[in-house]
Amino acid sequence: xxxxxxxxxxxxxxxxxxxxxxxxxxxxxxxxxxxxxxxxxxxxxxxxxxxxxxxxxxxxxxxxxxxxxxxxxxxxxxxxxxxxxxxxxxxxxxxxxxxxxxxxxxxxxxxxxxxxxxxxxxxxxxxxxxxxxxxxxxxxxxxxxxxxxxxxxxxxxxxxxxxxxxxxxxxxxxxxxxxxxxxxxxxxxxxxxxxxxx
Numbered sequence: 001x002x003x004x005x006x007x008x009x010x011x012x013x014x015x016x017x018x019x020x021x022x023x024x025x026x027x028x029x030x031x032x033x034x035x036x037x038x039x040x041x042x043x044x045x046x047x048x049x050x051x052x053x054x055x056x057x058x059x060x061x062x063x064x065x066x067x068x069x070x071x072x073x074x075x076x077x078x079x080x081x082x083x084x085x086x087x088x089x090x091x092x093x094x095x096x097x098x099x100x101x102x103x104x105x106x107x108x109x110x111x112x113x114x115x116x117x118x119x120x121x122x123x124x125x126x127x128x129x130x131x132x133x134x135x136x137x138x139x140x141x142x143x144x145x146x147x148x149x150x151x152x153x154x155x156x157x158x159x160x161x162x163x164x165x166x167x168x169x170x171x172x173x174x175x176x177x178x179x180x181x182x183x184x185x186x187x188x189x190x191x192x193x194x195x196x197x198x
């Protein structure tokens with residue numbers, strides 16, 4: 001992840017966590033998960049932040065572990081949900097996670113925080129940990145024109161959707177849409193892909 005972005009999340013983890021947990025529930029994301037994810041399947045939330053979605057997944061029949069690069073946000077998640085598993089892992093490596101490990105992989109608005117050179121390998125690696133026949137949900141906040149940083153120093157990379165689609169060329173795309181997030185009110189792009197069976 002972009003180092004300045006990671007530093008911002010670590011420094012202000014409590015404030016970010018409070019903000020996310022006070023936002024409206026992401027009903028649109030939950031509907032997509034309910035429609036496409038494999039019920040009862042092992043699930044990974046990559047970039048889980050303070051754990052809101054991991055908690056919802058576990059409560060709704062998708063046994064999930066959370067992975068994040070920010071130790072500050074992981075601490076928030078572990079405090080809020082001590083019974084759930086939250087593990088340190090960074091894109092694009094996702095060290096310690098074997099290929100074909102999860103029936104469902106969710107990555108909600110994370111990859112726009114990556115340097116351009118890390119976007120494609122991160123998408124490739126996340127799809128790698130999906131089991132054959134499994135589901136990959138990926139979204140990112142859309143930035144028009146040039147890369148931007150917010151007041152916290154977080155990177156919002158501007159990149160072409162074709163870069164992501166190219167890494168999922170072997171997959172069956174079940175959803176490919178640009179929408180306004182019901183939770184954050186920001187323009188995001190969403191993809192849902194099914195991995196082929198060997």
